[in-house]
Amino acid sequence: MPEEIIDRIYRIPVPLPGNPLKELNAYLIKGGGRNLLIDTGFRQPACREALFAGLRALGLRRGEVEVLLTHLHSDHSGLAPEAARDRTIYISAADRPTLDDLHARQVHWDELEARFQEEGFPRRLMIRLQDANPARSMAPPMGGRYESLQDGRVLEAGGFRLQCLLMPGHTPGQMCFWMEEQGILFSGDHVLFDITPNITVWPQMRDALGTYLDSLRKIGGLPVRLTLPGHRKPGDLHQRVAQLLEHHHRRLDEALSVVKANPGQGAYGIAGRMTWKIRASSWEDFPAAQKWFAVGECMSHLDYLTLRGLVRKTTEGGKAAYYAV
Ligand SMILES: [Zn+2]
Known part of the structure; x- marks a missing residue:
């Protein structure tokens, strides 16, 4: 059931069954004229029930809210068209095509799979993931009245001003929504605690990790009093930004030492030699979806090192191989 955070702002917990994230935090800003729902849950029955029961408890039905998405991931966007009906769904211009343009969505997945394959990710696991990956199966259907947001745009609801920060x-196109007057930040998945x-x-x-670290430093400069994240509990933003920066620098060091000790491996082989917080006795025993996330994470760190001249990448015969410089 919804939890009041401050007057006119509520958190609606939406369960994510079987997902390590456990729950999505949807937030509702209740206004006289306009109700804004921030994020929605997967397009899946358990999420649908919780979200719409939460809205009902606040006196709202489907089609009585506008939806504001922090980013395109399907645990945030899956139910957006059902919740908004013919009202507006806002999302950053950078994330929008992967969500509402079927061709762009297909190109996105094709390019991503080509990269994973080049890095040594087994083809048979990739095929198994094509049906099982919630990012695909629980994404919103085509259709919906999307409107693109640019960095700095201000939306008003419930007497609050929300500034969209890219x-x-x-x-x-991950966005955070900043209520300067109240010192409240909706952080989406940019900062989790x-x-x-x-x-x-x-x-x-080109440089996802470098871009992310820059965005972390940027958000860390805001005088935030309360951070409302996309998953789990709030916490101290400035302390968390410092921890996340340190975490990635430690991971960069680890990736570099694995490359040094095992020259000529692709990201799949390198990820298998890094440490992960997953209960599996060996890399071979990792569930396919967890391997996908681990290899993705590893590639973003390898790209960072490559772009800064610490590692050299070759792609002979369509196979990626990394060497310490
Ligand atoms: Zn996400």
Whole structure:
């Protein structure tokens, strides 16, 4: 059931069954004329029930809210068209094509799979993931009245002013929403507190990790009093930004030492030699989806090192191989 955060702002917990994230935090800003729903949950029954029961408890039905998405991921966007009906769904211009343009969505997945294959990700696992990956199966259907947001745009609802801040990294168009007067920040998945946001590679971003670290430093400069994240509990933003920066620098060091000790491997082989917080006895025992995330994370770190001249990448015969410089 909804939890009041401050007058006119509520959190609606939406369960994500079987997903390590456990829950999505949808937020509702209740206004006289306009109700803004920030994020929605997967397009899946358990999410649908919780979201719409939450809205009902606040006196709202489908079609009585506008939807504001922090980013394109389907645990945030899956139910957006059902919630908004013929009202507007706002999303950053950079994330929008992957969501509402079927051709762009297909090109996105094709390019991503080509990269994973080049890095040694087994073809048979990739095929298994094509049906099982919630990023695909629980994404919103085509259709919906989307409107693109640019960095700096201000939306008003419930007497509040929300400034849209583009914070690319977790996705190319990840946005945070900043209520300066109240010192409240909706951080989406840019900053999470007891889990580390996944940073992978994107065909549209040459240096996803470098871009993410820049966005972290940027958000860390705001005088935030309360951060409302996309998953789990709030926490101290400035302390968390420092921890996340340190975490990625440690991971960069680790990736570099694995490359030094194992020259000529692709990201799949390198990821298998890094440490992960997953309960599996060996890399071979990792569930396919977890391997996909681990290899993605590893590639973003390898790209960072390559672009800064610390590592050299070759792609002979369509196979990626990394060497320490
Ligand atoms: Zn996400």
